[in-house]
Amino acid sequence: MPSDSTDSLVVWGIVIVGVLTFLYSILLASQPLAWFGIAFPLLGLYLFWRFVRAVERIADEMER
Numbered sequence: 001m002p003s004d005s006t007d008s009l010v011v012w013g014i015v016i017v018g019v020l021t022f023l024y025s026i027l028l029a030s031q032p033l034a035w036f037g038i039a040f041p042l043l044g045l046y047l048f049w050r051f052v053r054a055v056e057r058i059a060d061e062m063e064r
Contacts, residue, residue: 007053014045014046018039018042021035021038021039022035
């Protein structure tokens with residue numbers, strides 16, 4: 001089972017990618033609403049990752 005440091009790395013990675021894409025959409029593309037097309041899939045990916053981790057934890061506890 002991965003440690004909590006792996007979870008925090010995933011969160012930081014998603015945050016950094018989100019900030020970089022937001023800055024790109026504001027500064028270079030000049031289309032701030034285009035950011036939502038990237039932000040919502042990232043949010044969905046993060047929620048999916050948390051769901052998978054929760055199911056893994058439940059399965060581990062049921063095996064004990």
